[in-house]
Amino acid sequence: MEDGHGRRFYYLRLSVTDVCxxxxxxxxxxxxxxxxKQPDLSVAEATTVMHAFAQLGTRKVRLTGGEPSLRKDLPQLIQAAKTTPGIRRVAVTSNGYKLPSAIDTxxxxxLDQLNISIDSLDPSEFAHITGHDCLPKILTGIDRALELGVQTKVNAVLLSDGARDRLQQFLAWLKTTPVTLRFIELMQTGDNRDYFASNHLRGVEIEQLLIETGWQLLPRAIDAGPAREYVHPDYAGRIGLITPYSKDFCSSCNRLRISAQGKLHLCLFSDAGIDLRHAIRDGDANALAESVRAMIDNKEVSHYLQQGNTGGTENLSIIGG
Structure with a gap:
């Protein structure tokens, strides 16, 4: 599956709820x-989507939200992804609230890979950012995921105020914790324009600090996300950076998105999703695959974030970031 700009798509981000x-x-x-709104995709409908995308060359499925653990049937969705022929890696992105009680299931x-959102390792700051005082519980869940052999990544949104202090806290943690910490540039959406203007920090500033202190860039797998990952011989963990405002960020795009209501989003910041619910309900993965293939050429060359475009993305819970 290739678009008109020569990009190939091995990675599906499937939102299973927009509730968080x-x-x-x-x-x-x-x-x-x-x-x-329409009901969220059922397990059967999500299975049809995953079979269609697998036919088109998708190797990795990420179940996201909103908060996917709010669906009681998330284990069934994981199993459906895992048993889809052609899918080699199944991932979940979560805020970790239910992680200690759910990770074994x-x-x-x-589940092959887990991404947990933690914007600060300071418990009080974490509670201030998220509205929940539960950081110790989430860290316990991460420890259990690592015990089980689940590849674990931690997502942290870069916020300008206090960024260097948070970096030092994360570096101390990564000394002995074998996770990949991924710093993600704050992105402007329809609902956060003022917050973005006050808090945006370019990831290149953190990246330069890493390079100056001996961190080395790793090659990127074809089904990997957009992060540039770095390693250091003195650290058990890795650090990645996702910098959507950097030059040519979109040239390596390898992922497509389906919303929890069955809309195809060719870009996180497209103006609107393309409603495929009728085709999904038919349960014909072959026909759905052909519909998706026909739409790929409409994918824009860029998200145009640099020009202030936010498209139809009011907030990131709508489609999972």
């Missing part, structure tokens, strides 16, 4: 606001 129980400052500061269902 956190109130992060940069995404849902007032909490999730329910609105009339997810692992048994076939």
């Amino acid at each position: 129980n956190f109130r992060c400052d940069y995404c849902l500061p007032d909490g999730y606001q329910a609105s009339p 997810w692992h048994h269902a076939g």
